[in-house]
Amino acid sequence: MTFINFTEKTLRTFTFTVFKKMGCTDEHATLAADVLLRSDLRGIDSHGVARLSGYVRLWEKKRINATPNIKVVHETPTTATVDGDSGLGLVVAPFAMTIAIEKAEKYGSGWVAVKNSNHFGIAGYHALMAVEKDMIGISMTNASPLVAPTYANERLLGTNPMCYAFPAGKYPPVIVDMATAAAANGKLEIAQRANKDIPDGWVQDKEGNNSTNPNELKNGGSLLPLGSDKDHGSHKGYGLSATVDILSAVLSGANYGPWVPPFVSFLEPPSDPVGEGIGHFLGAMRVDGFRPTADFKSHLDNWIETFKNAKTVDPNKKVIIPGEPEYAFEQERKQSGIPIIDVVVKDLNELADKLGIAHL
């Protein structure tokens, strides 16, 4: 594998230009590029510019609307449902989180369910919008079905991530941002490229047998929920994924379970939808709605120090504070640039040719 290093600015300009070519407004193209770049900066390479050509292919198939009329269709003082009008989730989710934050500013908390959207990038981006306002941020989304619930031999749930983010004082925010599957598809792809087996407990084959073959998903198998099997709590991973699906889609009027449209353009969405597009759920709570912000932050700092300094099994492996590795990546990559794997660079330059814009 070869990596080519790019500055944040180069990748941002390229990404902005691609979204402009799709017909996005300047404002939307800037925002969508920011969500993808934030992912690359934070070391979550699977959710950044590597996905750009995927968004474009969905737009070509008219499954993404580059000029959506995003609007609130139902609300109370602290709750709302947003119709994303088939827009980029990268734009729809920040719109919804902005509403949640506005409601929280007025009433202490705000909660927005979203329907008729598309892939929203990293969950952490949206939750961090709240953290920047000294609020607790919550974000989740459903996704196309790849995961079999406990006992099932059918893909009924996405990797359905949930994110909780908390502002700290002298430390970076604590950000729990996790897929509810035992392992996300990106880890299978790494094993495929390296031609290596994967650990037991990540996938089952199409008969429902445990497998260590990283290609199992392509062969009709399924990912397993966090917990892997019943003995190890897979019913809990399944329950969390179900929670994300219900909050994101049953509550908003989006598609849920096996009806969630696939992110890949070569698979058609189900012909019998039960809702509109995919769904998200976003929330913000003012920290000072519960106690003075300075008190919360100093105790969260103490929490962080306690966990960072815990006795470990291997003295070379410290306890990791959720969000800390991504924060470290962000500081480093802002300085030294973002390494992009050669196959992604090739893909992006082919995209540039197709759209008639300059290569990376």
Place this chain on the structure above:
Amino acid sequence: MTFINFTEKTLRTFTFTVFKKMGCTDEHATLAADVLLRSDLRGIDSHGVARLSGYVRLWEKKRINATPNIKVVHETPTTATVDGDSGLGLVVAPFAMTIAIEKAEKYGSGWVAVKNSNHFGIAGYHALMAVEKDMIGISMTNASPLVAPTYANERLLGTNPMCYAFPAGKYPPVIVDMATAAAANGKLEIAQRANKDIPDGWVQDKEGNNSTNPNELKNGGSLLPLGSDKDHGSHKGYGLSATVDILSAVLSGANYGPWVPPFVSFLEPPSDPVGEGIGHFLGAMRVDGFRPTADFKSHLDNWIETFKNAKTVDPNKKVIIPGEPEYAFEQERKQSGIPIIDVVVKDLNELADKLGIAHL
């Protein structure tokens, strides 16, 4: 093992009488008994009357206040912090959930963090209070440290349960109510009694090695987070447990991490508390704050049917809807009574002797 069958009424009267002997008001004793009975009815035997003598021992040590002045100490229209005044969590948590529900009735949602409380029974009880009002109920609590975060060789987190509950139409509510550890302590106790090994991935010994010995926790070992090890996502279980700890305690002003006071009376609380008592976090969101309740319920019914009817690996094992087994227990035990294991009956009758009340 021998079980003795009791009617719900017999157990309820006995439990009420015990709480009255502690000095609780009629109202509090009725409520606390209801929380414990609901657990036994729902088949969660570990959290019902089996814990009654534990509550009494904490009261004897003056760590539970039978006549608390429970009050709101901080609030906005949709958020609040409650001081439980060292009361029974069985009483403090319903008080807090009632406030969350009142706020949701007015503003769409309500969120209450609780400090200075004690063990609150099953998380599901409190979340179901919201469901009965056609709201989504959320409840969580921190607990005394038994779980080692990923890489740690120290107990820093409780089994910290989280619960999300959703009202359905023709089906029972969907209730995801789960400890964030790979397996709760109750499962270890069952293996101890049966003199059997436990699966790999539930505990580590005091050196941090994987172990299948159900007595490991007594020997200085730790429970493992949901996911069991890093390869299988234990950092996610740790992240969820951290989320519960932060929302329940860092946000409310309760003790967190290793400072959470133990539920057992023979262990003293840490002498350097960072907050007051243990913490909970409770929330309620009106379903009709997002879409008409009837629409939500009919789609949740469709979700339930889809998952119930999924193709399974073993035709004899159906996909289980979260909350369904507990609902089935409740229907059955209301009719046929509640089986209590003989050692618990003996313990309760010794408690009766101590308090000078009639045996079970």
